[in-house]
Amino acid sequence: MQTDGAITSILDALENEEGHLAPKKRLVVQSAVLCFAETGFAGTSTRMIADRAGVAEATIFRHFGTKKALLLRITSPVLKRLLAPAIAQEARAILENTHDDVRSFIRTIMLSRLGFADNYAPLVRIVIQELPVNADLREIVFTAFEGVFGDVLLAAIQKFQERGQLMQMPPDRLLRMFMSLLAGYYITRTMLAPGDWDDAAEVEAMLDFALSGVSQAGAPGIRAL
Amino acid sequence: MQTDGAITSILDALENEEGHLAPKKRLVVQSAVLCFAETGFAGTSTRMIADRAGVAEATIFRHFGTKKALLLRITSPVLKRLLAPAIAQEARAILENTHDDVRSFIRTIMLSRLGFADNYAPLVRIVIQELPVNADLREIVFTAFEGVFGDVLLAAIQKFQERGQLMQMPPDRLLRMFMSLLAGYYITRTMLAPGDWDDAAEVEAMLDFALSGVSQAGAPGIRAL
């Protein structure tokens, strides 16, 4: 939601990857993130970025070489170093704790991913916008998600299926449906109908919608192995 | 899926709106649709469109005035004249037929919307891509959807709620969730993991996922008024 916090988070991720950032380099990143989010990559000129940053155009190229590299260097640290490990850690933590049931598992992941997306709001917007057009970005996103979804989340779903808490159904299909609900809510909340939304309530509604149908017991299961 | 069929459908819609199309104008439309879908609006130059169409650049401006107008004149006929009436008619037809249950109602709409999206595949892609950046396009899409969703689909959902076939929950939230599932499937099928998909089976899976949870009876309801 709040853009300034998001920007500093992005700067942190970049600094973590590239070492200390020169002051004007920071300004370029801040400006570029906002410009790209507002008018898209192809719709943003390096002049716009430079002017908004209060910096000479040449400074952009000094630090990032090309406009395309600027986009990738801004987005990839967040995707590579934050998205994947964060989800994976969460899922593992919950998986190892055998007391938790499906509902709280999914609730935790959904809320934390909403928090993540809010914390990097403009960057999420950039990624969504450029994904269909930019092959390099697509590559980065796919590999970032691969490990998480292929390994950890699908394994978690299978675990819950074995425990009888989730319907028997191809796990990737199940995962896709949960993700569709969450993504649909996020896009509605941030892009289609921005305003006052109660995340906790909406997540609970999605859990009602999904789980009462998905869990075999009819109610979120307390079924043993 | 098949692009040529999609293009002729788009040309039909445009012809229906603007009268007979000059031959080179048709070529421009064909080329522009493909270019915009592949590289985005801002990422496509009028030179690219002209070259691909085998036409002088000036021909584009003779017929459409500006590049932006070209985009809007291509997309708006499909959105205005085909999307809204089609859904509305379907929903009304089913609403008036009191024998139909929720499941077949939603199944019909989902399958027909998938068919529509496939029939206009590149245009759907263009709209998805430009929606966050282009305010004019957003305006057109919103008004096109408004009547359908605000009036017909929400009314249908309320009807089913009154009949006890759908859970009591704000109808727009319910609608959003069903749309999220469908959109998530469409985007996965066409953009994230293209390949062989069985629409009928996937729709049935979405209905299982959603309805068994959403319908109050636990099974898709045969509950009377």
Place this chain on the structure above:
DNA sequence: GATAAATGTGAGTAAGTACTCACTCCATTT
């Protein structure tokens, strides 16, 4: 305090960019 390296920039450049215009061609209409 000297040297090297990193940071920053003004003034370019060559290649696009969307768009214009005077003009030709051609099918109708008169």
Place this chain on the structure above:
DNA sequence: AAATGGAGTGAGTACTTACTCACATTTATC
């Protein structure tokens, strides 16, 4: 046969684009 008007274009135009480079300034290193 002459006049009309739409379709189509080659050759431009004014401007923007991403990017370069020689040079100035600041910062780090010894």
